[in-house]
Amino acid sequence: MPVTPLRYGIVGTGLMGREHLRILSLIPEVEAVAICDPHSASIEEALKITPGADTYADFSDFLNRDDLDVVVVATPNHTHADIVTALVQKGPHLLIEKPMATTIQDAKTLHSLLSDYQSLAWIGMEYRYAPPVAQAIERSDSGEIGTLRMLSIREHRYPFLPKIDDWNRFNKNTGGTLVEKCCHFFDLMRHILKSEPTQIFASGAIDVNHLNETYDEGKPDIIDNALVIVDFESGARASLDLCMFAEQSTDQTEIHFVGDAGKIECRQPANSVTIGLRHEGWENWAVGAFRDSERLRTDYIDIATDISHGHGGATFHEHQAFLTAIQQSQRPSVSSLDGLMAVLMGAAAEISIRQNRVVHMSELTDY
Numbered sequence: 001m002p003v004t005p006l007r008y009g010i011v012g013t014g015l016m017g018r019e020h021l022r023i024l025s026l027i028p029e030v031e032a033v034a035i036c037d038p039h040s041a042s043i044e045e046a047l048k049i050t051p052g053a054d055t056y057a058d059f060s061d062f063l064n065r066d067d068l069d070v071v072v073v074a075t076p077n078h079t080h081a082d083i084v085t086a087l088v089q090k091g092p093h094l095l096i097e098k099p100m101a102t103t104i105q106d107a108k109t110l111h112s113l114l115s116d117y118q119s120l121a122w123i124g125m126e127y128r129y130a131p132p133v134a135q136a137i138e139r140s141d142s143g144e145i146g147t148l149r150m151l152s153i154r155e156h157r158y159p160f161l162p163k164i165d166d167w168n169r170f171n172k173n174t175g176g177t178l179v180e181k182c183c184h185f186f187d188l189m190r191h192i193l194k195s196e197p198t199q200i201f202a203s204g205a206i207d208v209n210h211l212n213e214t215y216d217e218g219k220p221d222i223i224d225n226a227l228v229i230v231d232f233e234s235g236a237r238a239s240l241d242l243c244m245f246a247e248q249s250t251d252q253t254e255i256h257f258v259g260d261a262g263k264i265e266c267r268q269p270a271n272s273v274t275i276g277l278r279h280e281g282w283e284n285w286a287v288g289a290f291r292d293s294e295r296l297r298t299d300y301i302d303i304a305t306d307i308s309h310g311h312g313g314a315t316f317h318e319h320q321a322f323l324t325a326i327q328q329s330q331r332p333s334v335s336s337l338d339g340l341m342a343v344l345m346g347a348a349a350e351i352s353i354r355q356n357r358v359v360h361m362s363e364l365t366d367y
């Protein structure tokens with residue numbers, strides 16, 4: 001007997017909303033039936049992907065629908081809190097784009113609302129699902145490189161793209177670059193190290209990008225480069241090296257996991273995972289054999305073309321995991337606590353830059 005597809009609604013059909021729609025169109029068990037966006041050009045573009053969907057310019061009209069099993073929230077960051085709060089009254093399963101919220105207070109309020117929500121509430125930390133990252137995490141979790149001591153993440157990329165109404169040029173709309181963009185990396189740190197952060201120190205500024213741009217609201221205030229150091233309860237330490245004027249990088253993202261028994265290197269878009277295991281003793285280092293090809297292996301991961309344009313396959317695998325959790329009544333793999341912690345870590349790093357000091361995570365309970 002044919003199974004009725006789950007009915008999805010998408011709020012916000014800009015760049016990311018349309019990526020969700022493209023990926024959903026590849027999954028037979030789901031159907032995007034309703035889309036909501038006040039910006040007519042965004043709706044028109046979305047209709048090219050899902051021609052049959054009902055359209056709403058006004059979120060309150062969209063909210064009147066009672067037949068949606070799932071809603072994906074892909075609106076600008078500062079609108080998530082109000083939109084999610086309204087949706088919770090209706091009860092659909094929710095896939096909420098990152099960051100969960102732009103302020104510490106809103107993130108805390110949403111977490112208390114979502115932590116005992118009866119339907120699934122899942123935060124869109126999709127970098128976990130990029131195939132090379134997922135494989136590197138699996139290898140690390142297997143214990144192959146021993147106990148993790150250090151984790152370093154480098155993102156050297158192109159500047160922020162233009163967005164509808166230029167919302168992403170201002171901290172008040174995004175939460176700040178270290179919340180907006182880097183919540184992904186802070187989430188990866190906790191997810192990989194399986195430990196909670198204790199303190200954060202960051203240095204950063206707006207040095208190159210957007211300096212000549214002016215909007216009605218003034219000049220952009222989002223930083224474009226930062227170095228962040230995070231200490232964890234386990235004793236492990238992590239770093240983030242973010243540069244948004246480095247589009248000529250060989251790889252946009254590199255993640256280096258270092259354990260006491262070896263190292264994993266993960267690169268995107270090379271989509272490679274390299275594992276190197278250490279020698280038992282020190283003798284070989286003494287004679288200068290610093291690397292041993294016998295113990296160093298690189299795998300290149302093939303990503304199907306139709307899913308590769310959704311953040312290198314991450315969006316497809318995120319949706320598959322989300323759908324499985326709905327079908328099997330599982331708890332979310334990326335919970336509102338994960339969403340909250342990613343916002344708190346980004347906010348702590350932004351505070352550290354502004355106040356030029358170490359920020360203890362325990363301080364954020366007072367914000």
Ligand SMILES: NC(=O)c1ccc[n+]([C@@H]2O[C@H](COP(=O)([O-])OP(=O)(O)OC[C@H]3O[C@@H](n4cnc5c(N)ncnc54)[C@H](O)[C@@H]3O)[C@@H](O)[C@H]2O)c1
Pocket residue numbers: 011012013014015016017036037038039042059073074075076077079097098099124126163164165180311
């Ligand atoms: N997971 C990822 O890696 C990733 C990548 C890009 C963006 N995002 C997130 O996705 C969200 C959207 O970003 P984007 O790049 O698509 O921005 P965008 O500017 O391209 O699109 C946002 C859309 O939301 C619409 N919108 C604004 N207010 C709305 C409201 N109240 N109701 C309905 N629609 C509304 C806008 O008109 C616009 O069409 C953001 O939270 C962003 O951080 C996530």
